[in-house]
Amino acid sequence: MHDPRDPFQKARNETGLLNVDCDGETVPLILRLKDLRKTAKDWHTFSNDLAPMIVLHSEAHVRDVRQLPIECDPPDHTEYRALVEPVFRRPTEPDYMESIASLVEDMVQAALDLGEMEAVRGFALPLQSRALAKLLNMPDAEADVWIRWGVHVFHDRDDDAGEGFLLQNYTAGQFARAEKEPGNDVFSYLNQVEFRGRKLTLEEKQGFANVIFAGGRDTIINTVSSIFAYLGEHPEALAFLREDETRITTACEEFVRYVSPLTAIARKCPHATRVLDQQDVPAGNRVALCWPSANRDETIFDHPEELRLDRKPNPHVGFGSGTHNCLGAAHTRLLIRSLLASLSRHVERVELVEATPKMEEESSFTRQVGYEAVRVRLVTRMPVS
Secondary structure (H helix, E strand, O other): OOOOOOOOHHHHHHOOEEEEEEOOEEEEEEOOHHHHHHHHHOOOOOEOOOOOOOOOOOOOOOOOOOOOOOOOOOOHHHHHHHHHHHHHOHHHOHHHHHHHHHHHHHHHHHHHHHOEEEOHHHHHHHHHHHHHHHHOOOOHHHHHHHHHOOOOOOOOOOOOOOOOOHHHHHHHHHHHHHHHOOOOOHHHHHHHOEEOOEEOOHHHHHHHHHHHHHHOHHHHHHHHHHHHHHHHHOOOHHHHHHHOOOHHHHHHHHHHHHHOOOOEEEEEOOOOEEEOOOEEEOOOOEEEEEHHHHOOOOOOOOOOOOOOOOOOOOOOOOOOOHHHOOOOHHHHHHHHHHHHHHHHHHEEEEEEEEEEEEEEEOOOOEEEEEEEEEEEEEEEOOOOO
16 A cells, blocks of 8 residues: 555665755655665765755745754864754753643643644644743743744744745844843853854854754644544554553654654765765755655565554664754654653543645655644543542
8 A cells, every 4th residue: 555654665665766856956865774874974975064955945035044053064063063952952851851741731631621623733833832932941922923933934824924034033033132131041042152262143043043943843743743643543552552651752753753754854965976876966966865765664664654653673763863863852752752641641542533634745756744634532531540
């Protein structure tokens, strides 16, 4: 049966490459996990210094800053990344973990009180935004602003602001506010840190903020909404998780692998090169690392088309690979584990009412990346006497 999340199977098994036409350029997607990991490590041949083309299609119409630290190579990348790592280590702190667990518990209880809800914009989007406010030490009221940005801040607006440079305008205002009234939020922090003995420029600060707000937004939302859809299609799943609490951890990793909401990250070839001894790529052109294909690699994963909540081992690349692995991985894992744990405690089963898949269409493939809408009913679990 055709898997709408894996349109790469035939090309992966035959050649390991699939060409896609993007903005007038033919970009080969690297499809196998071992090939992808090798490519991700070789930043000399496959460079991340390619703003604003880190994704398949140019984002020049919505930003004019280089996203940091992702759109640069070592040693710049190493030093830039070190500046913000303290922010992204917070999810490993007990007080922070408790605050996220409390947020999730409140949202699950509210969903139970509703009985029926829409899980994309009614749950996943608010969860992502309110959890981000905690990560950044921002007031919860700011999350209401971010919620109005929609699922993808660059091209999915729930207000009337259009696309354009709204995110940069918003963060510029926040940096100015933090200059006048410094606090313990991320904008104040970036105003104070130094890079090689100097303060960051506004462009550099904007580059960090761009990644923080746009980088993990739709990926978290698509994963969380996919969890609700799966639980609705598999009413036995919550009982399975309740049988063994270690399955919360394995299920988290498996949802990240299976959903793989980000299709590809591109790399630029500074010099002409030959990819996998098959295809010549001219200097200045790109290749792309195809995460969902690598996460379905049949030579690595047993029955990769199946979502197995207790899958072990699970060497997925859902959070990237190499030096540019995802800064927000710990935060995302904490959100997903907290959600699964809360649902297991309080929800007997999830009933799927309706689901509308979200499809990504490119020249050589069409792929499901999540859901446009997922309507579910949550049935309360009665206390065990």
